[in-house]
Amino acid sequence: MAEETQKSPGATVLKDDQENEMTISELAASQRIVDENSVFKKPIIKIENVEKSFQVGKEWVKILKNINLEIYPREFVVILGPSGCGKSTLLNTMIGLEKASSGRVIVRGHDITNFSLDQLAEFRLKKFGVVYQRPDWIKSLNVIDNVSLPLAITDIPRKYRLDRGLELLRKFNIDHRANYSPTTLSGGQQQRATICRALINNPWIIVADEPTGNLDSDSADNVMKIFLSLNQDAKRTIIMVTHNIDYVHYATRTIYMKDGEVVNKKINI
Numbered sequence: 001m002a003e004e005t006q007k008s009p010g011a012t013v014l015k016d017d018q019e020n021e022m023t024i025s026e027l028a029a030s031q032r033i034v035d036e037n038s039v040f041k042k043p044i045i046k047i048e049n050v051e052k053s054f055q056v057g058k059e060w061v062k063i064l065k066n067i068n069l070e071i072y073p074r075e076f077v078v079i080l081g082p083s084g085c086g087k088s089t090l091l092n093t094m095i096g097l098e099k100a101s102s103g104r105v106i107v108r109g110h111d112i113t114n115f116s117l118d119q120l121a122e123f124r125l126k127k128f129g130v131v132y133q134r135p136d137w138i139k140s141l142n143v144i145d146n147v148s149l150p151l152a153i154t155d156i157p158r159k160y161r162l163d164r165g166l167e168l169l170r171k172f173n174i175d176h177r178a179n180y181s182p183t184t185l186s187g188g189q190q191q192r193a194t195i196c197r198a199l200i201n202n203p204w205i206i207v208a209d210e211p212t213g214n215l216d217s218d219s220a221d222n223v224m225k226i227f228l229s230l231n232q233d234a235k236r237t238i239i240m241v242t243h244n245i246d247y248v249h250y251a252t253r254t255i256y257m258k259d260g261e262v263v264n265k266k267i268n269i
């Protein structure tokens with residue numbers, strides 16, 4: 001059986017007694033150690049006994065099974081697990097895109113479980129920056145309009161919304177593509193633009209579902225460096241699903257999932 005060691009609040013590493021290609025101690029050693037003083041003890045997200053079932057035909061299939069998790073401010077959490085184990089469903093439940101069948105999801109002290117769809121949409125826009133595996137552009141809008149779109153629900157005048165969008169595009173070296181149609185950008189450029197869109201509301205929690213899944217290795221490394229800097233320099237909390245075990249090195253904690261459960265040991269993915 002695997003046992004857990006608490007290195008610092010919210011920075012759990014795993015100790016395992018079974019042999020793996022990469023031992024748990026090696027894996028833990030490769031993770032970044034968070035300065036204990038920089039991590040607050042109060043979780044920013046708390047998931048309590050969450051279960052999620054989907055109806056497939058006449059049957060209900062349980063996809064998430066009794067998940068209990070706490071995410072702390074300034075963590076960089078990587079979620080690893082085989083395809084179909086429920087990673088995206090977990091992420092979507094955390095941000096209120098999916099409603100838990102039972103259990104509670106508490107974000108910054110707010111129990112979002114019983115929020116209405118409108119409340120959830122607004123809450124998501126205000127509290128989270130979300131990056132998906134495939135960019136979901138509004139194709140009739142150019143890059144800058146897409147990037148600044150989340151601000152449209154605020155009463156910030158359009159000029160300022162666009163200024164903020166341009167400032168972000170500049171930061172990520174794609175301001176020269178501001179007036180292009182988003183789908184004409186390269187994969188790496190598009191993903192950087194989706195990160196700009198996720199950051200436009202200045203969120204403290206950034207959630208990313210396989211953000212490098214469709215990128216070549218150089219573009220993927222570049223995107224990972226951006227996430228690292230957002231975590232280390234801008235002090236953002238990052239929760240990222242990936243298939244790439246190498247990205248454990250960027251994380252302060254790795255969560256392994258299998259068959260809808262969080263497991264306390266490294267698994268082969």
Ligand SMILES: Nc1ncnc2c1ncn2[C@@H]1O[C@H](COP(=O)(O)OP(=O)(O)OP(=O)(O)O)[C@@H](O)[C@H]1O
Nearest residue numbers: 054055056063081082083084085086087088089090
């Ligand atoms: N809306 C839905 N209706 C029915 N089944 C669903 C629904 N959404 C997800 N599932 C099922 O839940 C399971 C977990 O899906 P999920 O997308 O969370 O997996 P994942 O771990 O993110 O996989 P991948 O690594 O391939 O993205 C899959 O079997 C999927 O078919």
Ligand SMILES: [Mg+2]
Nearest residue numbers: 087088089209
């Ligand atoms: Mg997925």
